[in-house]
Amino acid sequence: MANLPPARLAVPTPADSLLPDAATHLWAQDTAQALLAESVPAIAQPRKPGDWWLKLSAKTQSGSVVPHYVVMTPDGKARAEGDGQPVDMALWSSGDPATVNAAAVQEGPQIAQLLTGIQADMMQQDPHSLMHRAAHIYFAGVTGAPGDGNISLARAFYVALPDNTNSVQTTPKGADFTVRTSVKITNGPAGTTGHPQQHIEIVWHVLAADGKEAGAATQIHDIAAHSLDHEWGEVAAAASEEAAGGVRTIVTNYSGREHTPLPDKASNPKK
Known part of the structure; x- marks a missing residue:
């Protein structure tokens, strides 16, 4: 999960856990770890x-x-x-580590889903969020391609991406x-008919506004050796069209748009 409402989610040691003291601390720690596994920035503190x-x-x-x-x-x-799933009362009351950990692991995805819904609700209420406007994407260009690949890929992607x-x-100012x-490009095997091949890898890195990588669209192909040493032509158009779809998906998934x-139900303050 990305772009959570909190910069971090604190998981304090619970006061009403029905666990021995040591297991109470363990539950908070295991829950934080389960949330980290769901990409939630949680910390037991x-x-x-x-x-x-x-x-x-x-x-x-009911006895559980x-x-x-x-x-x-x-x-x-x-x-x-x-709520989590009911657990055996005797195992829980004894502070059995496996039982406590299993409860935390089971809760992690559920809590992450709640946080995703909270983020979406906050975005819905914010008129400037990506739920209400197009994402501003700065394209910083292409490097490393032979022939006219850097220019051809860039031009084709610039046309393919917008929707x-x-x-x-073309400038980073105000970019989301x-x-x-x-x-x-690396040299590949000679090929079954004796024609040499090259291995090409194109990676479209998508970075969020804070510089963190939101994802990457990767294209890997084997091509006839040196076939892209000069003009890329339709290869650039096809690669950019495919990459544009991948980038749009990454932006959508990362932003949560x-x-x-999850509607905000009125509740009384709880300390």
Whole structure:
């Protein structure tokens, strides 16, 4: 998950866990690790001013223990919540590490989904978000291609990328994303008929506004040796058209502009 509402999500040691003290700390740590596996910037530590945080607790129900989690805003309001799967009461009460870890691993994707919905709701309410305008994409050009590849690929991509939700620009100012393209050609096998081949790899790196890589569209092909040493022609057009689709998908997935918003239900402040 990318572009979360919080810069980080604190996971404090829960007060009402129905676990022994050592296992209570373990639950917070395992939950943070499970969230990191979902690309959520979580850390097991007490909440600090400005932090979004996760309030963990547990309750008994029909002879089992049900883990509970609440996504809390920096001002102490419950933004979203859910339950984990019921677990064996004896194993939970004893602080069995495998049971605690299994609960954390099961909760991770559910919590990440809540955060995705929260992000989408915030984007929906922001008139300047990518839900309401086209993404501004700075194309920084192509390097490493033989022949006229750097120019041909750049021109073709500049034409292929724009649509209703993406615009392309030649300066970095105000860009939501940057695309940098590299081409690498290496000598390949001689080929079954004795004709030498080359291996070409084109990587379209997509960087977010903060410089982090949002993703990369990679194209790998074997070509007749030196067939692109001069003019690229239709090869550039075909490669750029395919890459444009990949870049648009990366921008959509990373920005969350097509995610379903999670409505903000009014709740009382919780400390």
